[in-house]
């Protein structure tokens with residue numbers, strides 16, 4: 001399998017190179033040259049596969065030639081070492097809980113897969129890797145946890161000052177060792193622009209073997225397909241589900257669409273957004289315009305110019321995607337949904353899942369006779385400041401991430417420009 005740059009159809013590399021490069025020259029996104037077709041036999045017998053065996057069937061075509069079968073199986077067993085339950089909220093709405101990993105966010109999956117791929121590749125490559133990552137909240141924590149303590153990998157995480165939750169901040173800043181946190185006095189888009197510029201900078205590239213851990217990295221991106229299949233494995237109805245994805249940088253949605261193009265049965269996708277709705281506007285008007293980032297209570301989706309947009313376009317150009325709808329909801333609507341679902345159904349949603357819930361409800365109202373699932377991308381207790389006052393109760397923080405609370409938080413502070421990042425990197429090494 002080759003990966004081709006969406007900026008230049010002549011630029012093709014294999015999986016390993018795509019992972020190590022992060023992005024193609026000129027900030028191009030990698031996309032599979034041909035999308036594998038999963039066999040009917042596999043698609044109709046999902047229930048017979050263990051998580052790792054299912055993931056192997058889905059991902060092996062994407063890594064073939066770069067990771068040996070046995071090694072890939074082991075990587076997948078480690079990556080998927082937690083539960084992905086599909087929980088009924090009511091008869092037509094299900095929640096795919098993606099928050100049972102070590103940092104309570106769906107990004108654990110992609111980050112763990114990427115870290116283990118890099119570990120595998122570093123055996124063949126004696127140079128040290130530097131992972132540069134911009135986070136709007138959850139990516140950084142997942143990456144910090146997945147990479148902490150790995151040999152030959154240094155991690156630098158940029159996060160926007162004042163725009164991540166307290167727990168997220170602790171998850172970013174308390175690991176230490178090979179994990180460096182940088183608090184940027186700007187927005188997530190600033191952080192992302194700084195990372196992209198560094199990855200494309202000749203001088204820095206002569207000194208560092210960079211790679212990116214953002215959802216643009218193909219290892220993160222393609223591995224997110226797996227839980228869509230795990231959802232289908234648990235889906236109780238004959239008719240395929242509508243799947244609503246709480247969307248920011250659009251990596252998660254683009255992975256679902258990739259899975260759909262490979263054969264996953266889906267009735268329709270919903271791109272559920274908060275006030276940052278570049279994709280919703282595009283689907284309505286056919287015109288893409290990047291926006292200023294607007295701060296909301298679902299902060300991991302506060303992205304004005306989503307970096308996976310071109311992958312969405314590319315996926316749409318394949319004819320298998322039947323339906324993609326976009327809706328946006330503001331913070332008040334999101335709060336009301338959390339309250340209502342808690343009161344009526346006894347289910348507690350986090351603000352990101354709640355946006356996806358709203359998108360699913362809207363689609364089901366407009367298209368009766370369907371049922372669907374929304375991706376619950378974060379544990380509600382990660383957003384206790386928002387959720388607790390709404391449900392008038394206290395949320396229990398799972399043991400696996402309460403330990404951050406007593407640790408020492410360390411972060412560098414820099415202004416939102418490339419020169420500051422450059423200076424930090426050069427002074428560290």
Ligand SMILES: *Cc1c(COP(=O)(O)O)cnc(C)c1O
Pocket residue numbers: 105106107137138139215246247248249250251252253300301352353377378
């Ligand atoms: C990152 C994140 C999202 C957005 O996912 P994208 O792949 O960037 O669209 C949604 N919810 C949570 C909790 C997240 O951390």
